[in-house]
Amino acid sequence: MLLSPLNEADISRVIEMAWEDRTPFEAIEVQFGIGQDGVIKLMRANLKASSFKLWRERTHGQTTKHAKLRSPEVTRHKASHRVKQF
DSSP: OOOOOOHHHHHHHHHHHSSEEEEEEEHHHHHHOOOOOHHHHHHHHHHHHHHHHHHHHTTTTTTGGGGSSSSOOOOOOSSTTTOOOO
């Protein structure tokens, strides 16, 4: 269920999160109110056909995109080598 209409910045952020291998669909749903089916529709509507196809091939069956299928050791979506700059 969509919480409110998404603006251009929100759509861009959803696309960015969807491309990230370790960001589960559930995280997108919590933040933006869009479930997996909604993310797929958003990606189809906002990406070129070839980009959408590549994305679907990458995410189809990927356990890191579903919180319930993740290993318990995965506690965050960012790579451990990234350090926040102050």
